[in-house]
Amino acid sequence: MALDGEPVEPETYEGDSITVEGVQGNQVTGEEGRFTATGCGLWVQLPPLAPGAHALKIHGQSGDFSVDVDYVLTVGAASAWTSRMEKATPSSLAAAERAGPS
Template sequence: MTENVRLPSAELQGRWWTWAASEPDATNPVADTDGSACGRNQPHDVWFLAGTFGGQVKRACEVPSGRPIAAPVVNLLADSQNCAAFMSGAQGTVLLDGTAVEPETYKGDSIMVQGAQDNPVTGEEGRFTATGCGLWVQLPPLASGTHSLKIRGRSGDFSIGVDYVLTVAASSV
């Protein structure tokens, strides 16, 4: 993924859910309370950030230089009917260094997910198909230095808030 290329919604969601479901509870990036698990199992072409299972957290993460970032604002893995209900009330905001970033709306895509044993995200081990939906952001690579990313999402009674401090190392090129 380069600066000007965005992952299609089904690919982004399938890859993100597989990433999020690749770790057990103790090291899962969605269950992470401080950012210590944000670097686990990251793909080489994009840097994924996680929401929460509900509630607010503050995380500090180091992000490699030149890596685009993708994160859900609020998302769901379900069937098409539950996704439709979830998306009818979905709302969210994203602030990158104090500037609003408009989330993209993915109403429901059939996606392929691979879950690891004992993962708290899908509860399923192995490969399966589901419907993914939500509000998402895809950011181009950030300049070196420290950045603030504030994500707030809600649908019905479910809400999340994540305050990230992202540190991007200077490029070694």
């Protein structure tokens, strides 16, 4: 895996039991209703990205499964709302919620 040409190391999750609720016409498992599955795999948490275009490449293989995808991520400039949220505290968020929309 690479972000803007630099390697990104994924974390491996061996497997946790998860509950999945499939809807009618579920394209992933074909099952409808609630069932238990295993959530596992390789996961990456990307760092905050600067505004602009970024290339994310994911290539790998395990047994007879392989993936080979390239993404172009476009990050916009932070808005005033985003900047305020980064500085928010739990008490200021609760007060804003009680006050309603401004």
